[in-house]
Structure formats: structure tokens, C-alpha cells
Amino acid sequence: MKTIEYISKSKEETMELASKMASKLPDGITLTFTGDLGAGKTTFVRGLAKGLNIKEVVQSPTFNIMKIYFKGDRPLVHIDAYRLADIDTDIGLDEYIGYESGITVIEWPMYIQKLIPDNAIEVEITNLGDDNRKLVFKVKDESLLEMFK
Numbered sequence: 533m534k535t536i537e538y539i540s541k542s543k544e545e546t547m548e549l550a551s552k553m554a555s556k557l558p559d560g561i562t563l564t565f566t567g568d569l570g571a572g573k574t575t576f577v578r579g580l581a582k583g584l585n586i587k588e589v590v591q592s593p594t595f596n597i598m599k600i601y602f603k604g605d606r607p608l609v610h611i612d613a614y615r616l617a618d619i620d621t622d623i624g625l626d627e628y629i630g631y632e633s634g635i636t637v638i639e640w641p642m643y644i645q646k647l648i649p650d651n652a653i654e655v656e657i658t659n660l661g662d663d664n665r666k667l668v669f670k671v672k673d674e675s676l677l678e679m680f681k
Contacts, residue, residue: 533670534672535671536671538666538667539665539667540664540667541663542663543572543575546579546665546667547576547578547579547582549667550579551580551583552583553579553580553679554579554581554582554583554584555583555584555605556678556679557635557679559635560633560634561635561653561676562637562638562649562651562652562653563637563638563652563653564637564648564652564655565638565639565656566641566642566655566657567656567658567659568658568659570659571659571665572657572659572665573639573657574591574592574639577592578590580608580635580637581601581608584608585605586608588601592612592639597615597616597625598611598612607634607635609634609637610637611625611637611638611639611644612638612639613625613638613640613641613644614640617643629648650672651672651673652672653676654669654670655670
């Protein structure tokens with residue numbers, strides 16, 4: 533597994549990084565996000581949406597569990613699994629993870645680990661204080677390293 537780290541000094545810088553990556557991500561890819569509450573997971577997803585020309589307001593789907601944005605260059609499936617920690621029932625999320633013509637992002641993936649594809653890109657975001665964030669990307673498929681160039 534290849535690990536790549538970035539330091540972002542602002543929300544805008546985080547969103548810009550995500551926006552640039554959006555066009556380079558292959559269809560059907562899944563990104564998983566870990567980090568404390570307020571670390572910047574949804575900020576990164578907003579940047580992906582911007583890069584996909586999605587005009588809708590992107591908010592964490594904590595209470596909905598999932599939101600799908602179709603009005604852009606490609607669909608963006610945004611899953612927040614935080615409330616699924618104690619659920620042992622199949623609720624059909626597997627139909628949307630790795631959505632073949634778009635990008636799937638999952639916040640709090642540890643709660644639905646068995647549904648995460650092997651080729652998912654792991655993104656860990658750490659709050660370093662103020663607006664500084666450390667973003668660590670873990671990539672198993674080395675062909676995906678192109679998106680970091």
C-alpha cells in the first residue's frame with residue numbers, strides 16, 4: 533500500500549485539492565474518510581463535488597445516512613455510516629458503494645467495513661489546529677497514484 537501525505541492550511545486549500553482530484557478519479561472508485569468530528573471530511577467531499585460541477589449544497593448526510601448528487605459531470609454518492617455502528621441489518625448500501633458511473637465517499641467506514649471494496653482509497657484527516665489539516669491517502673492500486681500528480 534502506498535501512502536501519500538498533504539498538509540492543507542485552509543478549508544479552501546482542502547477543497548481545491550479535492551476538486552483537482554475529482555476529474556482524475558476513475559468511475560466506480562470508493563474513498564473512505566476517517567478523522568475526528570470537524571476534521572474536514574465533509575469539506576473534502578464538498579471539494580470533490582465542486583470538481584464534478586455539482587451545484588447542490590453538500591452537507592454531511594449524518595441523519596439521512598446517504599445522499600446522491602446526480603446533477604454534475606458524474607454522480608457522487610455520499611454515505612455517512614456514523615449512525616450504523618450498532619446496526620446488524622442489511623439496508624442495501626452495497627448497491628451504491630462503488631457506483632459504477634460515479635464516485636462513492638464514505639465517512640466513518642469502520643461501521644460498514646465488510647462493504648468496503650478492496651481497491652478503496654483510504655483518506656485520514658487530522659486536525660492540526662486552526663485551519664491546518666494533515667491528509668493521508670492510502671492507495672492499494674498503484675495505478676491510482678496518477679491522480680496525485
